[in-house]
Amino acid sequence: MRRTLLRAASTGSWGDFRHRPVDAAHLRDLCRAPERVDPRGLMIRNAKIAGLLDLSGMDIPFPLRFEACEFAEPPLFDGARLHELALLRCGLPAGLQANGLRVTRDLDLSRSTIAGALQTPASTSKQSAIWLCEAEIGGRLLCVGTRIRPGGIRAIHADRLRVAGAVRLINGFEADGEVRLIGAHIDGALDLSGAQLRRPDGGVALALNDMNLGGSLFLIGDATHRKPVVEGRIDMGAARIAGQMIVRDAELGGTAPLTGPYASSRSGGTAISAPRAAVNGDLSFEGVCRVHGGIDLSLGEFGFVHFTPECVLDAAGGVALDLRNADLRSSVELADGVTVRGTITLDGASVGGNLLLRGVRLSKPGDGPLLSARSTRVLGDVEAQRLHAEGGSVDLRGAEVGNNLDLEAATLFNPERFTLYLHNATINGSVRLDAGFSSDGEVRLSRTTIGGRLDLRGGTFTDRDGHAIEAEGLVSRGGMYLGWARVSPSVNLTGAQTTTLADDPDTWPGEFLIRGFTYERFGPLTAESPPNWDAGPRIAWLARQSSFEAGPYEHAARVFREHGHLAAAEEVLISQRRHARHAATRQAGASPRIRLWALMDRLYSLFGYGYRPGRAGWPLVALLVAVFVLMLVPSGAGTLRATDPRGNVYTPTGRLVTVSPVSPPAPGTLPDRVGDYSTHTPSRPSPDPCGDGQVRCYNAFFYAIDTVVPLVSMGQRATWYPDTHTPSGEFLMWFLNIATLLGWVLSSVLVFSFARLARSV
Incomplete structure (x- = not known):
């Protein structure tokens, strides 16, 4: 065996030991004598290394x-x-221990199987199968197809590891414990293609806190279409990634609550915990990604954040995607088809592009909203066409949107609670809740400022209790297009302001509040239809207010008048007075004074409250004609008498009735003539309607004016009076007095009407 070992060392070729043992001490001796080893290195195959191979501190x-x-x-x-x-x-x-290792080129552990649970001074409480704390690798760390089966919690413990190249844990890499790279500095990429990371207790499976990555992070499928799986939590708090972070076709899940210095108040069940992380490029979740647990990206800095259609974020009852106070330099897009169970929160975040939620399905948020973007700043659009949100609200309180907020054809379902909450938000473009938009719950737009239009055309707004639309203090500078398909039970536009009110008055709900609601003109709902300046529907609309308010009538009349529709303005103001009277008399316990005022007001209404002078003018003319005709015919004029200063009495025909009374006859003598009266002169009186100039000449026309128009005096009524000694004279006296009263009323109304019209000009 020793001979084979020496041959392999001296020739730089593979020494195949055919599963025979090799003494670790011999290997150590060769490493201590580099002059005996070929520069190509020591290569050993199929050997059983007997004993402890301890190369610590060696060069x-x-x-x-x-x-x-x-x-x-x-x-x-x-x-x-x-x-x-x-x-x-x-x-x-039994594991691998290499803390402080310095490798000039690669450290390659590919296709190896590593077990064990070593404990080193680098951690006094945790065990790991591989220890690489503060190691430095000049090339790459390769773990292609490596399997790690630790006896403890951690598979790899490599805090403060420095790698000049890439770290590749790919192609079937498996670790049944935590892979810990806290504080690592990797100049290249971190590639986890096809990796399988499992933490049986649901704790941290991959710890990348405070990591500095010069390249990109890949958690994608490998060449054999093996999907990456992480059963446990990925910790990336304060990590820095210079490139992209791409997660594709991955199965991620974490169930244990997060504890320690990187914990947040809503991190229970978090799949990816990356508060204060920074990704210079795109952060993409692509393909069929299943994330069981939340993704915490709060306080982070990211480029384009993107989720493709088949992604599922499942954190039911919790926070599925947390971007609170994040700095998002580009857009955030959840593509059409993404399913989110839980809450998406962007509270306090800054989005440099658009927030895109087209066709996303949101559900199961727990007690919070489905989408929370309170005080969020979006420089572009918020596009949520066809969004489906069930069981919670879309909350944009205090948000600022640089362009449009578009929820065309969206469906929001949150009965008896809020569906859309835009309180105190600023939308610099338009707000579209139209073209099939549906809300079952309250849409709150109170104190929202909209730089463009508020478009509700074709939308359906319902709530089981309260207002379907609460828009108190709303400002919409581009107009309100309120052509909703249905709204129930009520709408509150108290104190709202807009430029153009485009609506169909007949489609408003049974109850609505418009006190202080101001607009500058009425506009058409579509470009093809003309604006409706008909006062009738608008008056009926005003009459259906939940409670009578005079202000909306006055404002509508002002708008009609400013655009040249004076008759319509007057109709509105007449209707205002009429409904004010009805509202006052309907009150329980109305005082007699109020009832008397109501009666007088009802009489005044017969003349259009001064806005219809003709209603008083024509009756006045008719009364003048009636008096004129009566005073022209003999049956009327013949009963009139006039008395001059001497006491002489005349009729309009000039016949002298009495010049002076006759002195009583002397006793025993007869009067000069038979009768009650006689003249002092022997001459007979001549016909003279002016009484020899002693009385005003009678004129039936001016007599009628003097009677019916008491505001002027023609001297006729003061001179000529009915003879009440005759039946026709008694009737004429009553008729003329009544005509005077009616004339006073009609004349006063006419004068006041013209005075009101003069003030309106």
Whole structure:
């Protein structure tokens, strides 16, 4: 055996020992005499290494290669300096100890099977099958098809490992314990293609905390389509990756809660725990990825974060994807078809591109929201078309979106609770809840500022209790397009502001609040349809408010008036007065004063509250005509009398009725003539309607004006009065007095109406 060993050493060729034992002491002696070894190295095949191979602290300038060898005891390389070390298809049932190892080129453990549970001074509490703490590898660390079966918790313990090349744990690499690379510095890539990492107790399967990776991290299928599997948690807290992190067709799962310095309050059952991690390139989950447990990327820095359609994030009742306070330099995309059970949280995150959630299915969030993006800043769009969210809310409280928020055809189901929560958010573009959007729960838009449009055309909004849409204090600078397909039971737009109100008044719910709701114009719901400036539907809409408010009427009238629809504005204000009266009288226990006011207001309404002067003008003209005709015919005019200062009485025909009373006849004498009256002169009176200029001349037209329009005096009514000694005179007196009262009312209404119109001009 010794001769074979020396021949292999001197010639630099493979020494095949055919499963015979080789004394570890002989190997050590050769390593201590490098002049006896060919520069190509010492290569041993099919040997059983007997005894302890202890090369600790040695400086070995030639390669050491072992193939298909069995080591009875764990080889020791602590502090050694080697040119190259290869343990290919070897069996190490007791483990491998190489803390502080320095390898100029590669450390290759490919297709070897390593077991054991060594404990070293590097850790006083944990055991591991392989120890590489503070080792330095000038080339690559290769574990192609390597199988590690530790007797303890850890498979590889390599804290602060430094590798100038890549670390490749690929092509069927299996580890039934923790692979620990905390604080490692790897200049190349970390390749886990087809790796199988299992932690039976559900703890940490791969620990990469504080790792610095100069290349990319690959957790993908290998050339034989073997899928990577990690049963346990991947810890990457504060890791730094200069390239990409690609996870493809992987099965990841962690069930044990996270503890220790990298723990967060919601890390129970976390599959990937990477708070404060940084990935300079893309972070992609591709193919058929199944992640059982949450992905914690909080406080991290990432480029493009991407999940392809067949990915499933399953953290039911917990946080499925945690991006709280993360700095995302590009977009975050969950592609159409991604299924998420649990909560996606981006609270306080900054997204440099778009947040894309098209066609994603969200469910089972526990007590929290399905999507939480409170105080999140998105420079681009939030696109969630066809999003399906069941059992929780989409919460964007205080978020700022640089462009549009699009939930076209999305389905949000969270009965009696919130479905969409945009309280105090700022959307610089438009908000689309249209084209088949459906919400079963409350959509809250209160105090939200929208730089573009709020588009609800074709949306369905329902809630079993409360408002289907709560938008108190909403500001939408590009207009509100409220052509919803259905909304029930109520809408609250108290204090909302917009430029264009485009709606169908007939489709509003049975209850709605619009106190303080302001808009500048009415607009069409579609580009093909003209705006509706018909006052009738708008008045009916205002009348259906949950409670009477005068402000919405006044604002609608102002909008009509500012756009030249004066008649419509007046109709709205007339309706306001009418509904105000109804609201006052409907109140229980209305006082007599209020009821009297209501009665007077009802009378005033007959004349359009001053907005319809014709309603008072035409009756006034009719009354003038009636009085004029009556005072023109003999049956009316014939009963009038006038008295001059001397007491002479005249009729409109000029017939002198009385000049002065006759003195009583002397006793025993007869009067001058038969009758009650006579003249002082022997001449007979002549017909004169003006009484010889002693009274105002009678004119039926001016008499009618003087009677019906008491605001002016023509002197006719003061001069001519009905003779109440006759039946027709008594009737005429009552008729004229009533006409005066009616004329006063109608004239006053007419004057006030014109005064109101003058103020409106």
